[in-house]
Amino acid sequence: MKKLLTFLFIALFSCSAEDETNTADAIYFNGNIYTAVDAQPKAGFVAVKGDRIIGVGETSEMIKFQGANTKKIDLNGKTLTPGFIESHAHIMGIGHNELNLDLLNTESYDEILEKVQIAAQNAAPGEWILGRGWHQSKWVNSTDTLIKGFPTHDRLSAVSPDNPVLIWHASGHAALANTKAMELAGVSSINMENQNQLDVEGGEIITDALGNPTGIFNERAMGVVGKVIPANDIARNTKALEMAIKACQRNGITSFHDAGATRESIDLFRSFKNNQQLGIRLYVMVTGFDATLVEEFLESGPTIDSTDHLLTIRSIKLNCDGALGSRGAWLLEPYSDRAGHTGMATLSMDYVADIATKGVDKGFQVCSHAIGDRANREILDRYESAFKAAPEKAKNHRFRIEHAQHISKEDIPRFAALGVIPAMQAIHMSSDRPWAIDRLGKERIEEGAYVWQKLLQSGAVVTNGTDAPVEPLNPIPSFYASVSRKTLKGQPAGGYEPEQKMTRQQALQSYTINAAFAAFEEQDKGSLEIGKLADFTIFDKDIMEVEESEILNAKVTTTVIGGKTVFE
Numbered sequence: 001m002k003k004l005l006t007f008l009f010i011a012l013f014s015c016s017a018e019d020e021t022n023t024a025d026a027i028y029f030n031g032n033i034y035t036a037v038d039a040q041p042k043a044g045f046v047a048v049k050g051d052r053i054i055g056v057g058e059t060s061e062m063i064k065f066q067g068a069n070t071k072k073i074d075l076n077g078k079t080l081t082p083g084f085i086e087s088h089a090h091i092m093g094i095g096h097n098e099l100n101l102d103l104l105n106t107e108s109y110d111e112i113l114e115k116v117q118i119a120a121q122n123a124a125p126g127e128w129i130l131g132r133g134w135h136q137s138k139w140v141n142s143t144d145t146l147i148k149g150f151p152t153h154d155r156l157s158a159v160s161p162d163n164p165v166l167i168w169h170a171s172g173h174a175a176l177a178n179t180k181a182m183e184l185a186g187v188s189s190i191n192m193e194n195q196n197q198l199d200v201e202g203g204e205i206i207t208d209a210l211g212n213p214t215g216i217f218n219e220r221a222m223g224v225v226g227k228v229i230p231a232n233d234i235a236r237n238t239k240a241l242e243m244a245i246k247a248c249q250r251n252g253i254t255s256f257h258d259a260g261a262t263r264e265s266i267d268l269f270r271s272f273k274n275n276q277q278l279g280i281r282l283y284v285m286v287t288g289f290d291a292t293l294v295e296e297f298l299e300s301g302p303t304i305d306s307t308d309h310l311l312t313i314r315s316i317k318l319n320c321d322g323a324l325g326s327r328g329a330w331l332l333e334p335y336s337d338r339a340g341h342t343g344m345a346t347l348s349m350d351y352v353a354d355i356a357t358k359g360v361d362k363g364f365q366v367c368s369h370a371i372g373d374r375a376n377r378e379i380l381d382r383y384e385s386a387f388k389a390a391p392e393k394a395k396n397h398r399f400r401i402e403h404a405q406h407i408s409k410e411d412i413p414r415f416a417a418l419g420v421i422p423a424m425q426a427i428h429m430s431s432d433r434p435w436a437i438d439r440l441g442k443e444r445i446e447e448g449a450y451v452w453q454k455l456l457q458s459g460a461v462v463t464n465g466t467d468a469p470v471e472p473l474n475p476i477p478s479f480y481a482s483v484s485r486k487t488l489k490g491q492p493a494g495g496y497e498p499e500q501k502m503t504r505q506q507a508l509q510s511y512t513i514n515a516a517f518a519a520f521e522e523q524d525k526g527s528l529e530i531g532k533l534a535d536f537t538i539f540d541k542d543i544m545e546v547e548e549s550e551i552l553n554a555k556v557t558t559t560v561i562g563g564k565t566v567f568e
């Protein structure tokens with residue numbers, strides 16, 4: 001009897017499988033499948049047809065979707081989640097970083113020189129050689145003379161006499177230039193007599209005892225050399241974008257919110273899309289640094305890609321204050337470690353008000369960078385006025401504050417109340433929290449810094465990301481930071497302000513469905529539900545269940561975009 005029933009059961013469902021609409025091209029099964037849906041967080045299988053999910057549920061129901069040509073993909077215990085969405089990063093920056101010399105693991109000045117020399121031999125005459133990631137404290141058995149703790153340019157200039165070189169320190173806060181680069185920047189002939197040329201507000205050109213520049217440009221002084229580096233040409237930008245797309249695929253990122261694209265980047269994205277080269281879904285914020293471009297977009301209206309879901313431009317990025325490290329974040333009260341100093345706005349608040357009003361009117365989301373509590377408040381005020389002025393049009397605005405790092409107690413509930421999305425990067429807490437307390441002091445840190453759980457509890461939609469290339473694009477460290485509130489070295493034992501930790505489900509949602517919502521795309525992605533795009537990230541470890549410290553050892557094994565495996 002039982003046999004007969006089983007037979008009937010299979011017969012019934014094989015029947016329905018013959019029905020074209022229900023037959024999957026592929027079924028993923030036998031793994032830890034997380035849907036990011038609270039009502040049904042786990043599933044036994046997910047069935048895909050074309051670029052969409054057609055089935056998700058208990059393993060026993062899988063057979064319904066199985067046809068003669070269905071590919072059965074055995075996950076072998078691996079973990080499948082909705083495709084991870086990077087909510088705030090810089091795609092061209094990632095690409096150019098990939099093109100430049102990677103000096104991150106160099107252990108001596110000699111090793112750096114060797115790499116630069118090879119690059120110089122392969123470079124065209126006069127071509128710039130750029131690199132990033134060296135750190136003199138990692139140099140073993142170093143006999144190099146250091147001035148103010150940094151190496152000098154002499155040996156660098158010797159290995160690349162004709163090609164200008166600029167290599168950034170791992171911290172990103174200093175860079176070393178060779179003679180050729182300094183010549184081009186007009187600082188090579190400096191001596192004791194024209195010391196004033198060395199003055200750069202907010203930065204320092206380090207000199208030796210004779211007053212000659214050592215090649216080190218600190219903080220804002222990096223711009224002295226940076227500004228003479230020629231803009232990238234199309235060939236290099238194309239190569240950079242190709243590299244960045246590969247980096248996304250390799251890191252399990254299926255969608256990417258580009259936080260501030262220039263005109264030339266947008267042109268490049270369009271040509272990639274037209275040539276079927278855009279192997280990632282891009283959600284683009286137009287850079288507010290180009291007011292003309294912003295006006296043009298406001299005039300012509302958003303580009304919403306509702307067919308391929310590859311390139312949508314419906315957002316404007318504004319940069320409203322600086323960073324905490326350089327004390328540029330705009331605070332309500334002075335920095336704890338610099339009396340009387342509160343940082344400053346980097347953009348006029350009238351402009352923010354103007355763009356917010358126009359954004360509401362023309363259907364553009366506004367995404368404003370704000371780190372300090374004053375910047376966050378001022379922007380919330382401007383947004384609020386714009387919403388109040390046009391309540392009908394503002395109904396589905398989804399305006400965002402990028403970073404929303406330090407928020408005054410009174411402003412925390414305003415995000416949910418106004419429907420403003422805090423687009424945060426958990427990894428910044430991990431990297432910055434150890435010293436951020438010097439800037440803000442204990443009370444402000446505890447009350448309002450990186451307050452993910454307070455925001456979530458109040459009903460705000462919190463998104464996650466890395467701000468790459470500021471931090472590496474890999475989402476795993478940021479996921480780990482979200483749930484542990486520890487540094488990547490696992491410090492402190494219980495995590496910083498542990499009550500602000502996200503649960504693993506919240507962290508998963510911050511990287512998937514919340515990010516989709518923040519781009520008006522929650523109908524099409526962000527969770528494993530029937531009808532949504534088949535975008536998946538597959539990990540070798542169960543990031544939702546393994547020991548917290550094990551999360552950091554997890555690796556992306558496969559990335560699937562629209563049903564196609566783009567990385568394995």
Ligand SMILES: [Zn+2]
Pocket residue numbers: 088089090259467
């Ligand atoms: Zn950014």
